Amino acid sequence: MTDAILPPPKKDPQKRTRTQTLPSGLRSRAALGLTAAAAEGRFMLQVCGECGALQYPPRDACSTCLSTDLPWRDIDPAGELIAETTVRTSTNTYFRERTPWRVGTVRLDAGPSVMCHVHGDAPRGGRVRIINRLDKSGQGVLYALPPEGTPHMEDDPQLREITADPKFRRVLITDARSENAVALAEAFAKAGASIIFIGEPEGWRPYPHRAALEAIPNVQIVPLDVTDTASVTELAGEIGGKTDILVNNARFVRPGGIMDRGDTVFARDEMEVNYLGLMRLAQSFGPAMRGRGADGDNSAAAWVNILSVYAYSNMPAFGAFSASNAAAYSLSQCLRAEMRPGGVRVMNVYTGPTDDAWHQPLPPPKVAPAALARAIVSGLKDGLEDVFVGDVAKDLIERWRAGAKVLEREMSETDGGGA
Amino acid sequence: MAGRTSKRMGYEGVVLAAPATTPYQRFSKETAHWWIARALRQSLQSAGLSPRDVDGFSVSSFTLFPDTAVGLTQHLGLTPRWLDHIPMGGASGVVALRRAARAVQAGDADIVACVAGDTNHVDSFRRMLSSFSRFAQDASYPYGAGGPNACFALLTDHYMSAYGATREDFGRICVAQRDNALKNPHAVMKKPLTMDQYLSARMISDPIALFDCVMPVSGAEAFLVMREEDARAAGLPHAHIRGSIERHNAFPEDPIQMRGGWAMDIDELYAMADARPDDMDLLQTYDDYPVISMMQFEDLGFCGKGDGPAFVRERDLTIAGDFPHNTSGGQLSAGQAGAAGGFIGLVEAIRQITGTAGPTQVEGATTAMVSGFGMINYDRGVCSSAAIISGAGT
């Protein structure tokens, strides 16, 4: 059984922070299909479009019929652990620092055998289920779990390498004034976060849920205005070295597109908060987080952006807001690339209309703050990179993948509440 | 095999001669080119030939990059009319023999020098592993980066649970080979190995422990393929090729490797050689890990599938024993010189059946089987080969 991890000791400032080393990130182009599926936590393999044969390792041609039509499909994750080993010496520094490391061969019920990481509680020679997750180099890897949950299974040291579990980690949530703040803080408290910093802009202006925030265990309200570089820099100077998970929750939302707005005032605010806010936070907190990716049980683990799913395809009724999110989405890809050497994950959580004042005219379904918070915490526990919350976001990304241009035309007809 | 009706042509009139081993070193500052040149020179000198006499050249190496056999012709001043580069690692020796023999038989070349060699720099093993093959890069190296140790640990673990083999059974193979190596002055391993030492060695990748692993070294091996009449005219001891097989990616449907390609072709090998397992005076298997030698005992017909553990308990695998196996100490005790690991058994077998093995000589040996196995492309060895050769003995 997995040993529960203990609260990490206070850091000795004399000690050198362990440099993040990485497992090999080299992959063929075909193998990146596994990585793309892992970003959403899906176990997918190539299935021949002509003869139906399952392929592994990823290929450029079917090993049964030589067809080059090899689309990725969700696969039954059940299998049997038919062989295993514990690697005690490795040629790769990342693994060398983390041995012993359990590896096995799993024969999938669906057909092929796969080499995979093996959870400590997976029974020798027994049934397992495979998950596909991103490793520290940001590449998809297969991992065998026991068929059912076991006590503290999330604390398995090999599993913690591929997740960003909030347990014993220190979280910064921006924008205390947002409707999401209470739900987020509650969700992180429940997940075992040791400190929950909540950034509060314009502290002199009262807002209704401040008392509720203060009542949540381990919450510390700190001044933070993401539109003010000095404010962001100042807070990073104080807590940047102990921010393990950052939730970029600030956003500025107003309805409207181009011609129904007479000026660029709101557009400027949208960019200040939604795009430049991310940039300021990343410039101030990013370097310290990237440097602490391997800093023990409370290492820096993840950066979370809450984005509108209309970053993918503009919703004209909120056209300028969509554009600011498209900019933030693009910047998040840049942040991901810059954080990767430190082994720190950038998780984007895409949501459709949220249940708040600015989306009040839109029809349901809308995403409630509690649902958003749940999705964020479970995404971190699962180690995901892309999370689509709610029916609108899930439906939109499906349609975007089917055809971005078709979706663009559809979006101009809708009110954004889902087709 | 199924569907094939025509009988294969024999290798009459073609022989193997001038076996050469350049003594191995743990690490070397030299290049693969240097090692290959040394072995080639040694082989030619022993045959009384000069580089100008070589009109066929076959090379196997992992560390020649960015060169191949092509670059070596200019580098070494050879002008062959037949050239081959065999990227099959542990299967390359027998495969080189097969191809070269056909070239000589057909008159495409008169004398083919087959050489394998690699250097071992302090960091070259790690570099090679991370980019060994595309499937290894994508689907095995990211999982602990244990390299071949981890892959063979999985095969060994599975073999043990399937057939009840114990670590001691594998230990018998390793201990016997060390005993053989002590008679080979060029073996890298110089100290005796007891079963207790084998069993108490530290784990590398369970159930693979220290003495189940080969030591990567620098080294090179070579032999010549030529017409029998030429060998006789020069007074060279030589070996005849009685039969040979090779197979690649056999049994892809096996969920994990429990047998190699030999199992597909072994009947053909014995038929071609008109021989039976009992006729072999010695066996040289590819031995990067003992489990694969045990599978070869089975797949080459010396015992049934799953009977490997009982076989090693009953037989004596040393030079003086009733089943001489890997008489030079094999890779496990003489060292693994990269692609030369695919030649070590063949070159030693040529020495054995021509009565020139010196201190490791099996008394009265005239017939030998040599098998090769190579290239863990992902989860299993893809290439397999084997040959039966015989000579005049002492």
Ligand SMILES: [Zn+2]
């Ligand atoms: Zn197919």
